[in-house]
Amino acid sequence: MTFPTHRPRRLRRTEALRGLVRETQLSTHGLVYPMFACPGANVRTEVSSMPGIYQQSPDQIVEECREVAGLGIPAVILFGLPEHKDETASEAFAAHGAVQRSIEAIRKAKLDLIVITDVCLCEYTSHGHCGVIQNGEVANDATLKILADAALSHARAGADIVAPSDMMDGRVAAIRQKLDENRLENVAILSYAAKYCSGFYGPFREAAQSAPQFGDRRSYQMDPANAREALREVALDIEEGADMIMVKPALPYLDVIQRVRERFDVPVGAYNVSGEFAMVKAAARNGWLDEKRVVLEILTGIQRAGASIILTYHAKDAARWLNRC
Ligand SMILES: [Zn+2]
Numbered sequence: 001m002t003f004p005t006h007r008p009r010r011l012r013r014t015e016a017l018r019g020l021v022r023e024t025q026l027s028t029h030g031l032v033y034p035m036f037a038c039p040g041a042n043v044r045t046e047v048s049s050m051p052g053i054y055q056q057s058p059d060q061i062v063e064e065c066r067e068v069a070g071l072g073i074p075a076v077i078l079f080g081l082p083e084h085k086d087e088t089a090s091e092a093f094a095a096h097g098a099v100q101r102s103i104e105a106i107r108k109a110k111l112d113l114i115v116i117t118d119v120c121l122c123e124y125t126s127h128g129h130c131g132v133i134q135n136g137e138v139a140n141d142a143t144l145k146i147l148a149d150a151a152l153s154h155a156r157a158g159a160d161i162v163a164p165s166d167m168m169d170g171r172v173a174a175i176r177q178k179l180d181e182n183r184l185e186n187v188a189i190l191s192y193a194a195k196y197c198s199g200f201y202g203p204f205r206e207a208a209q210s211a212p213q214f215g216d217r218r219s220y221q222m223d224p225a226n227a228r229e230a231l232r233e234v235a236l237d238i239e240e241g242a243d244m245i246m247v248k249p250a251l252p253y254l255d256v257i258q259r260v261r262e263r264f265d266v267p268v269g270a271y272n273v274s275g276e277f278a279m280v281k282a283a284a285r286n287g288w289l290d291e292k293r294v295v296l297e298i299l300t301g302i303q304r305a306g307a308s309i310i311l312t313y314h315a316k317d318a319a320r321w322l323n324r325c
Contacts, residue, residue, distance in 0.1 A: 261306025
């Protein structure tokens with residue numbers, strides 16, 4: 001029996017009916033707002049390709065965090081910029097680094113906010129790669145100790161969750177071990193398990209000043225053509241001790257998010273990255289798209305695919321819109 005017995009339009013007649021049968025309820029609960037911490041005081045520089053997003057010194061980070069918490073967004077993720085870059089990313093684990101000082105300032109302000117930190121070396125290395133270079137290559141095992149030291153410094157400063165994004169093999173285990181040895185067993189790991197080598201990171205590299213100075217990241221980030229390999233990466237990271245995993249970017253990889261969600265039982269996050277954000281902003285500025293409608297549709301799509309945690313530069317706008325409706 002089909003038409004005229006079945007008429008799907010019956011349940012679309014009014015907003016109340018549509019609300020009753022809505023399968024995906026977008027809310028602020030899963031949103032994470034990414035922020036860029038830089039050295040100094042009173043610094044607030046807008047990233048030109050990311051309107052409304054700033055590089056900020058710790059004192060300014062705290063002020064924006066106050067606003068973020070007030071909007072009902074539960075978490076921020078911090079990226080750091082160093083005073084000086086060098087071959088071995090020594091500022092990545094400096095106790096006085098911009099990220100470490102920002103975490104301490106957020107803790108001191110007693111904000112009701114989960115603090116996640118990105119753990120990677122590319123913002124801190126003079127060559128812009130996510131690991132140290134040996135014989136012209138990004139050396140996997142030599143990088144692990146520095147990543148673990150960086151994660152430890154974030155955890156000591158008060159981070160709730162550390163999020164390694166470097167894509168070295170074995171980093172989750174190295175970080176877990178280092179945290180546990182230092183009695184920081186309650187600090188969780190959100191692993192960027194399936195991070196693709198993507199053109200959508202363009203604006204981020206301006207924000208984090210992290211473009212590689214030679215070569216590219218194809219020897220450690222994933223090939224955009226591979227989905228089965230993502231499942232393997234996720235399985236390995238969970239085995240090594242990841243509490244949550246992430247797929248990055250989000251929009252070109254919704255199928256990967258869905259497959260990961262179906263296969264694994266840990267919380268799944270997705271990163272709605274800088275290029276995805278910049279495209280919407282640019283089109284909205286030209287009057288080509290209705291920004292609110294498109295942003296809420298994008299976030300709903302990412303959640304529908306299976307991500308319960310969404311890292312997005314749209315978080316503050318989305319929270320304002322969601323709080324109103
Ligand atoms: Zn990196």
